[in-house]
Amino acid sequence: MDVKAIWRKRLGEHITEVRTYLRYMLNDHLLIVLIFIAAGGALTYQEWLHTITPEFPGVFLISIVFAFVLTNSYVRTLLKEPDIVFLLPVEMKMKEYFKQSFTYSFFSQLYLLLITAAFLAPLYFAVTEAAFTGYLLIFAQLLVIKAWNLFLSWHNVYSVEALTKYGDFIVRLTINFLVSFFILNESYLFAGILYVVMIGLALYLYKDAKRKSFKWEEAIDQELRRKQGFYRLANLFTDVPKLKKQAKRRVYLDFLLSLIPNKQDHVFTYMFARAFLRSGDFLGIYLRLTVIGGVLLWFMTLNLYSILILVIFVLYLTGVQIASLYKHYDLLTLPDLYPIKKSTKSESFFRLVLSILIIQGLLLSIVLIIKVQLVAAVLSLIVSVGFSYVFVMLYLKQRMVKRNLV
DSSP states (O other), rough: OHHHHHHHHHHHHHHHHHHHHHHHHHHHHHHHHHHHHHHHHHHHHHHHHHTOOTTOOOHHHHHHHHHHHHHHHOOOOOTTTTTHHHHHGGGGGGGGHHHHHHHHHHTHHHHHHHHHHHHHHHHHHHHHHOOOHHHHHHHHHHHHHHHHHHHHHHHHOOOOOOHHHHHHHHHHHHHHHHHHHHHTTOOOHHHHHEEEEEEEEHHHHHHHHTTTTOOHHHHHHHHHHHHHHHHHHHHSSSSSEEEEEEEEOOOOGHHHHHOOOOOOGGGHHHHEEEHHHHHHHHHHHHHHHHHHHHHHHHOOOHHHHHHHHHHHHHHHOOOOTGGGGTTTTTTOOOGSSSSSSHHHHHHHHHHHHHHEEEHHHHHHHHHHHHHHHHHHHHHHHHHHHHHHEEEEEEIIIIHHHHHTTT
């Protein structure tokens, strides 16, 4: 059996699948918004750098960011569930397959480290007197640290103990932070000591893995979880047949459902609200975007126009990503038998999305009120209500009409 050929075939299928979904995800509307936000963010970032004082803990914050980026390292094996039957007999020949997966994982994850390093470079130069060549040397060391993290992450597949996995994350995060902090401060004596510890830890795990068998179930489960994560993201923009949807009971949110009138014309309002609250995808992205928007409003010094743009951007991203909630019950035939008008479904959906966006705008305005920016809070709420109405009743409605969904 040619394991190299298996890897090449699976890698080709994986890249083709990713490209297919990226065409839907990076559509013209989203690209325009991202370019606009990137330009505004770069200008705000540049202005903020001029306000930094010598006491600002820039290196400390940069070290934290690098620590999380480096710790988020994993090997994409592209394994499938049937492999536990068909590839298990040739486990001894799979070494070359996993070498290829390690190499692919390293280079495919470099973009995040490169973008992070480029983004943090102006801040680093603003808080230190380092030269550009010194920063390049630091980045070269980060590449080595990245490979070390991948190595440790891979060898933890040989262990199934939950405590070991949590311990691995904490240990790697701590070491990544410390070594990043030392090399950014050019304290190479302490960094050298940590490098010795890292080498020793890598050798220990390498020898320990030799005494254990490869955990096929764990490796396949990890790969499936990562693939499902990508499917959930892509599903926010288009239909993903391979997505396995999950729901959680969330009893503590049932009081929100009781606010919906118990009437015939609100049946889909209840169903969509129930799906929104119990689906990890929709509620999760809603809460994450709300928290991110609130944090940015709280910690960043923005003028009134920047605040309104940020609020609109958060509402737009939320609205676009929960639009697929409309098709949540499409595979069920029972709702088609309900004795209600066909237009009730779309009307209920638009009404719910409008309410969700207005509530999000209200939450962001509350952050501004706590920050004692009352004028910005009032204008933010007014803009949120206006934008939510235009987005739902004009943009979203027309978009769904073009797709023959309503």
